[in-house]
Amino acid sequence: MRFHLARANPVAKQMEGRVALASFAGADAYISPDWYGSDDQVPTWNYVTAQARGLVTRLSQDDLAAQLDDLSAEHEARLLPKRPWTRAKMSPGLFDGMLKAIAGFEMTVESLIATRKLGQNKGASDLDGAIAALRESGRADMADLMDGTR
Numbered sequence: 332m333r334f335h336l337a338r339a340n341p342v343a344k345q346m347e348g349r350v351a352l353a354s355f356a357g358a359d360a361y362i363s364p365d366w367y368g369s370d371d372q373v374p375t376w377n378y379v380t381a382q383a384r385g386l387v388t389r390l391s392q393d394d395l396a397a398q399l400d401d402l403s404a405e406h407e408a409r410l411l412p413k414r415p416w417t418r419a420k421m422s423p424g425l426f427d428g429m430l431k432a433i434a435g436f437e438m439t440v441e442s443l444i445a446t447r448k449l450g451q452n453k454g455a456s457d458l459d460g461a462i463a464a465l466r467e468s469g470r471a472d473m474a475d476l477m478d479g480t481r
Contacts, residue, residue, distance in 0.1 A: 332383060332438045333390065333398045343434045347389045351438060355381045357447075360473040366464040367457040377449050377473060385441040395435030396426075449477045 332353065336343040357379030364372035390398065400418065407415035418426045450458055458477060465474035 332385075332440055333435065334438070335390075335395060335398065335433045335435045338432055338434045346387045346434070346436055349387055350384060350441075351387045353383045353438065355383070357381070358472045358476055360465060360470050362451075362461050363464065366461045367453065368460050369454070369457050372457075375448075375451050377451075377477065379445070379447045379449070379476060381443060381445040383438065383440045383443050385438045387436050387438050390435030390437055392430060392435075394437075395433070396430060398435055399430075447476070447480075449473075449480050 334353075336346070359376060359378040362375045362377055364374055403416060403418075407413075407417075450461075453461070462474045462477050465471070465477070
C-alpha cells in the first residue's frame with residue numbers, strides 16, 4: 332500500500348521502519364427504527380471498515396513521482412471526456428519543487444482485518460424494511476451490502 336504525507340507532518344518524520352496501522356472506512360448509514368416492521372426498536376449505524384497493519388518504508392523520489400502520476404491518472408480517468416491533467420501541464424521545475432514538500436511511503440501489509448455491521452441480528456422482515464428505506468433514500472450502496480449478507 333503506497334501513500335504520501337506532507338514532509339512537515341511530524342508523523343512523516345517517524346514513519347520509516349515502523350509498523351503502522353491504516354484504517355479504511357467503507358459505506359456507512361444511519362438506520363432508523365421506523366424502517367423495521369417490529370415495535371420497540373432503537374436507531375443504529377451500519378458500516379463496513381478495514382484495518383491494515385504492516386512495516387513502512389520510504390519511497391525514493393522517483394517512486395513517489397510515479398505514485399502521484401498513477402494517483403492523478405486514476406482520478407482524472409473518472410472525469411472523461413475531459414482531457415486528463417498530467418504534470419506535463421505544469422511549468423518546468425515546479426512539480427519537482429512541490430515534490431520536495433511531501434514524503435512517500437509503502438506499507439507491506441502483514442495483516443488485514445475487515446469488520447462489518449449490516450443488520451444487527453434482525454429478522455428477514457426487519458431487514459427488508461431497512462433495505463427498502465435505504466434504497467428509497469438513495470443509499471443503494473448500503474442496501475446492496477445489507478442484502479448481500481443473507
